[in-house]
Amino acid sequence: MMEKHIRVLVAKPGLDGHDRGAKVVARALRDAGFEVIYTGLRQTPEQIAEAALQEDVDVVAMSILSGAHPHLFPKVVELVRANGMKDTLIIGGGVIPEGDIPALKKAGIAEVFTPGTPTGDIVEFIKTHVKK
Amino acid sequence: MFISKVVLGIDTVKELLTGSRLALSRTITAIENEYEEASAIMRELYPHTGHAFVLGITGPPGAGKSTLTDKLAREYRKMGKTVGIIAVDPTSPFSGGAILGDRIRMNGLTLDKGVFIRSMGTRGSLGGLSHKTADAVKALDAFGKDIIFVETVGVGQSEVDIVKAADTTMVVLIPGMGDDIQAIKAGILEIGDVFAINKADHEGADKLQAELNMMLDLDGSMLEWRPPIQKVIANQGEGINELIALIDKHYTHIKETGLLVRRRHERIRTELLELLKSSIGSYITKNIVDSGRLDNYLSDIELRKNDPYTIVRELLNELLKK
Numbered sequence: 001m002m003e004k005h006i007r008v009l010v011a012k013p014g015l016d017g018h019d020r021g022a023k024v025v026a027r028a029l030r031d032a033g034f035e036v037i038y039t040g041l042r043q044t045p046e047q048i049a050e051a052a053l054q055e056d057v058d059v060v061a062m063s064i065l066s067g068a069h070p071h072l073f074p075k076v077v078e079l080v081r082a083n084g085m086k087d088t089l090i091i092g093g094g095v096i097p098e099g100d101i102p103a104l105k106k107a108g109i110a111e112v113f114t115p116g117t118p119t120g121d122i123v124e125f126i127k128t129h130v131k132k
Numbered sequence: 133m134f135i136s137k138v139v140l141g142i143d144t145v146k147e148l149l150t151g152s153r154l155a156l157s158r159t160i161t162a163i164e165n166e167y168e169e170a171s172a173i174m175r176e177l178y179p180h181t182g183h184a185f186v187l188g189i190t191g192p193p194g195a196g197k198s199t200l201t202d203k204l205a206r207e208y209r210k211m212g213k214t215v216g217i218i219a220v221d222p223t224s225p226f227s228g229g230a231i232l233g234d235r236i237r238m239n240g241l242t243l244d245k246g247v248f249i250r251s252m253g254t255r256g257s258l259g260g261l262s263h264k265t266a267d268a269v270k271a272l273d274a275f276g277k278d279i280i281f282v283e284t285v286g287v288g289q290s291e292v293d294i295v296k297a298a299d300t301t302m303v304v305l306i307p308g309m310g311d312d313i314q315a316i317k318a319g320i321l322e323i324g325d326v327f328a329i330n331k332a333d334h335e336g337a338d339k340l341q342a343e344l345n346m347m348l349d350l351d352g353s354m355l356e357w358r359p360p361i362q363k364v365i366a367n368q369g370e371g372i373n374e375l376i377a378l379i380d381k382h383y384t385h386i387k388e389t390g391l392l393v394r395r396r397h398e399r400i401r402t403e404l405l406e407l408l409k410s411s412i413g414s415y416i417t418k419n420i421v422d423s424g425r426l427d428n429y430l431s432d433i434e435l436r437k438n439d440p441y442t443i444v445r446e447l448l449n450e451l452l453k454k
Binding site: 004005026027029030031032033034035036037038039040043046047050051053054055056083084085 | 153154157158160161164165223224227228229230231232233235236239242243248249250251253255
């Protein structure tokens, strides 16, 4: 019987051109047995939500280093939910000041992973929280 | 059997048929994960399939299959055709995970509502596609897509499953990958209906074209259709319209000569046989392996009280009586 594969969209919203972190996370998720759909740099929230819909992902994982997270993260949550994807886990990472995290969580970001987080923590979080 | 995230059913099919992209997406997930509902869904969808033109795109890793798919899809959109794309990337045989990265080259298509792109991992299949690619194609077909691109994993020499799934198969090659003996070996070079030489501005493109021409001219079976070769530079959009003309010419050819009907007939035959075999396989797994009965026979065989041939005959008789 085929095992249920957890599918994760790894996306870089906004304009910063640094995807090293996103690639490290993508690779760690792959090694954990997840199917990672990698969409590359400079995605708009609309593109991310539409890719999440077409790929029917369980998780949307976003990375931002530019400081645009207070605007872009909640926008993605709003668009993904508007598409009818009520259970999709949405997480964020990158250079996010501690003080911004409560507001992001309130906006529907399930967890925020800041620099220095072991990739294993992200894997565990996804395994625990994806609704099957 | 796994329970899906959302209860899928007849409503899902209705929604898919009336244009819900979410329903289409969830249906493909059900197919891919072999959810219990999947076969009921396929039954409902089947009468609505058979309308789309299925274009297979294969070639070695890094040949530019995704970039070319992106460019071709844009041109077909300009002609007013709706497009479905299935892009297959390899699943790790070690972790079961995958990085599906074909969308990177197709970001410009994401927000076009006339295009639906789905990435799939091979999940253990070795022929360049996943076991469920053909059913995912049917879902896109029933959804109403005019043309469906199936992009294989980057292939080596012998991954030729794409011919079973596609109406027209395009092989994408790039210069600098070996001498002319590579071109006369068996395998993917035998399956191309149309050849694209991408990165044609790189050194060796003319030589590759000459070698391919020679190889194709040697093949006496190609009297009806001699596969044409088109040089392209996908990332600059060069040669794309000429390539589309060749693809359309091939499609017209197979329609007019009856080859399309024969290919689809053969595809249905293969699918039916495979479905039958896998269903019998599932029955065996469920009733003989998982129930522990198989293990019970083993000690008898080890002690030579019984033999595998007798047991298989008994089990088959039992199966056939049901």
